[in-house]
Amino acid sequence: MATVVRSFAIQGIDGYPVDIEVKMLEGQPVISIIGLGDQAVKEAAERIQAAIDESGYVFPKKRVIISLAPSDKKKSGSHFDLAMAVGVLCQNGDIGVKNLKEYGFIGELSLDGRLRACRGILPMIIAGQKKGIKKIIVPEANLKEAGLVHGVEILGFHDLTGVIRCLEGKTSGGEIHVGEKEKGSEESGTVLDFKDVKGQDELIEAVVLAAAGGHNMLMVGEPGCGKTMIAQRIPTILLEMTEEECLEVTKIYSISGLLPNGHALMK
Template sequence: MALARARAVAVLGVEGHLVEVEADLADGLPRLTLIGLPDTALHESRDRIRAAVVNSGHKWPDRRITLGLFPATLPKAGSGFDLAMAVAVLSAAAVVPPESLLRRVFIGELALDGRVRAVRGVLPAVLKAAAAGVERVVVPAANAAEAALVPGARVEPAIDLAGVLSVLRGEAAAPEVTAPPPTAPTPAEVPGLDLADVAGQTRGRLAVEVAAAGGHHLFMQGPPGSGKTMLADRLPGLLPMLDTDASLEVTAVHSVAGLLPSNAPLVTRPPYRSPHHSATPAALIGSGSAVIRPGLASQAHRGILFLDEAPEFNRQSLDALRQPLESGTIEVARARATARFPARFQLVLAANPCPCAKARGPRGTGCECPSLVRRRYLARLSGPLLDRIDIQVALSA
């Protein structure tokens, strides 16, 4: 019997958890058994790692292989455990020395030809590994810049399984990636909308400026064409750049959501999200069974969540935002696990005075809606939600 151990990281919400991957090779009919609460993607990894090992020029052990992911009570999801399981099996088969695995954490998905593909949630995973005192972190080359953002992390980018095995056997030097120096925001991050574009509407401009200065939630009500959306779109340009801690928080959320661009691994500008009014509560708060992804409210962490035509949103979707506005966090509970996401955002609402959207002037000249219909329309915004809005302003035509 041969036994080897490697380490990986499971990401639940935006929190990483160290996972020990044990590979046991025993006599018996050749098969591979995976234990430790794996999801469907992990069950499919049995075929991925076998093909990757064979296509990397190594023989797959014709033994009864048992792969255990511990702690066994922690749900495991995703394909980021492929690399750790492959090196654990090959270490048990005496292809690589076991001691080379002890000081490393392995993160990455394996293609059938042995290439190491990028995965989500690398930043929170590396943060956990560094906090646990792990010396080196092996990540996909496409995620190396993101992983290098963690202070003190020694990142080894992996292109393919063959290259990783060469490093573990001491046949090649381990490449390292250092954190890039602070630079100006990329063109994609520089806000292209300026408040100087707004002509008139001094009341609306003042409300937006005060909201930006004090971090207040904002509700703008006015007829179509009064500039509600225009003002909201320019609010992010008034906010300051994120500091280092806030940038890492926001980047971790976007990493789990799979929204990080390859050319800009660090989010330095406050994010801005403007969902359609058909967005469900799950889209705003977060959803998923095995893999729980952050919703739009969490993606707007440290930034702006703008709900245009707010009364058209589902009442449940609007009320789902009440608790995050108070606590700044979101908990998505499922049968197997509970994921927590940060959600400290500025909420900006915009609404017409009536559903017909023909209101003009102070008395609503041109509006075809009875007063009861107008009251019911605005009553879709519940009192407890409006109580949490600091600035409520009426805009003129």
């Protein structure tokens, strides 16, 4: 019977669940990764072999088939590495995991078994939440970003060895376990205000009308006349975004790899 491990992929700005199926057959030792993966997905074969060996286990000398379902959707990225490695270890009988279906896995593996940070963690965690997955394991560096989503338990680890100990119920103090989600806080900075703008009363009135009515606006003028200064102050007179809107904006930053240090919720 094949081992099924849950992971996620990104389509546009939204995530969707991916079942990583691992099956071992007798034959010449080789790894076949199928399911319309890009080059980064295919290169995972070398990374997971090295990471498993570095973690104290022996990669099986069998024919290993790894399928990423649904197989009719193109998949990209290196964040499937962790799920593939766990699937291989479970299929080979190296580790025993109770309730494997409750877990989701995201993370790129380095050759020494460390977990590297990934882009697009937020939309993938949201997809896991909607799917009803109870626990999602992510790289330690992505822990705070993943914690922005409520309703799912996030576990962050530094390497594959820590993940294995957790799955076997041997979690030590070195691993990070987040039970309650940390809500991202916006970094404090200078508040821009229209009172700093002098001599542009008509333009300010037009800006207020455009902001209130949700209209488009084009400012034309000589360099230095105040266009940028006024444009920078428009967000300060708008209503605060709802949590859902904040998550939508943060998803775009997450996929683009543009989240600021600390991975705070974009407000």
